[in-house]
Amino acid sequence: MSDPASIEHRHLRRAIEYAVVMGDEIAKRKTSITVPREVRAVSGKARIPTGSLGRLRRAIEDDDRFRTAIAAGALPELVDPIGVLWLQRPDGWEQRVHSLVAELAAKADDADLRTSLRREEKRRYAAEQVAVRLRADVADRDATIETMRADIDTMRADVVKADDEAATLRAEVVDLRVEARHARDREAAAKARLDASLTTPADPGGRHDARDGTGSGEFGDAEMAAARPGIDPAEVSEVARVVRGLAEQLDALLADDAPSAPVRPAARSPLRLPGGVIGSSADAAEFLLRSDAVVLIDGYNVAKLAWPNRSLEAQRTQLLDALENVARRFGSDITVVFDGASVVGAHAARRRLIRVAYSPEGVIADDVIRDEVRRLPSARAVAVVTNDAEIVADVRALGANVVPSNALIAVL
Secondary structure (H helix, E strand, O other): OOOHHHOOHHHHHHHHHHHHHHHHHHHHHOOOOOOOHHHHHOOOOOOOOHHHHHHHHHHHHHOHHHHHHHHOOOOOOOOOHHHHHHHHOOOOHHHHHHHHHHHHHHHHHHHHHHHHHHHHHHHHHHHHHHHHHHHHHHHHHHHHHHHHHHHHHHHHHHHHHHHHHHHHHHHHHHHHHHHHHHHHHHHHHHHHHHHHHHOOOOOOOOOOOOOOOOOOOOOOHHHHHHHOOOOOHHHHHHHHHHHHHHHHHHHHHHHHOOOOOOOOOOOOOOOOOOOOOOOOOHHHHHHHHHOOOEEEEEHHHHHHHHOOOOOHHHHHHHHHHHHHHHHHHHOOEEEEEEOOOOOOOOOOOOOOOOEEEEOOOOOOHHHHHHHHHHHOOOOOOEEEEOOOHHHHHHHHHOOOEEEOHHHHHHHO
16 A cells, blocks of 8 residues: 555645635534644635645644544535545545556646647747758858959959059050160260261361351362261261251250350259168169169179179179069169170170160270260169279269169169
8 A cells, every 4th residue: 555645745735725724614613523723723824835734734634533524525626636535535545646646747747748849849940040040141141252252353353454554554664765765875876976077177268167068168068078088978968968957956046045154954863762761772772673763783793793603694694684574573764784795695685674785895884884874864863783982983973873783682
């Protein structure tokens, strides 16, 4: 047989509450049945505290007369089946009570399971909604990434196109600068020929005008040819014609606006380097290469310092290739001067981005560099690359910047 004491108090709550109500009615009617003191103590309370259930249970179980009296009225409408069995106590009631308690426990477990299932269903639904949102976010992110990749590819293509256009423009600028230098060279040669053609023998009679060839005793083209044996008379006549035209233009210019005092060309000023940049450093060399200055390079002075173990031809080739790259990168206006036009291999293929010059026979590259600095307009900045102390002193006096050869080598 099951032990009645094993029945939990909570399963007898309705029966105990019924006993309290009945005890209150018995006390009001003043019958011979005595109501236990513990039951009278909670009479009239809306709800019996859980902590009082055990004490009331023991009081009811100990008073058989009171329990039997109220058990007769314990109807299913008033008391649950467990309470009815506990109050009436028929044969085998304990086993039946435990069976009912087991059923209640099973129902409670089933209810808990259903509650847990509903809770899990809600969690699963929420998780599915989160997954849907995450998939949508991932799709949006992938679409954004693809758009950004397309934009990056487009920008890269634009950059490549811009680089190509910039390289083309730099090449065109270099070509224009080279053509300008060639034009200056042709101008200087023409002036030299003009000066030579204007130099004529002295005229004792004072009848000859060197500028226009007019006068009472004109010194004609035939006489000029006779005065210069070996000169073609036709060439002399053409030169004379050109000279007369230039002289007439010069007279017209002088007649229009003759200055009251001789005008001196403006002195050249060296470029000011950025703050903190040392003039002998690679940073100074790169700054001048990036500027609009004409860069004159003492070719062998740099090449022999950079590649001392190579032949002269290999040194020239290496230096010119490196300078072509520099002109392509920075758009520099570069002229390289080497000693000796008669050196074997000196007249290499024409360089597209830089100008290469060789000193004439009997002339050193130092003098060519000095003449180049003097010939260039004073408004144009000039940078000379050399370690030759004599050239450094002379070109500085002419307002040029000086870059040591090792500083250029560091840039190369």
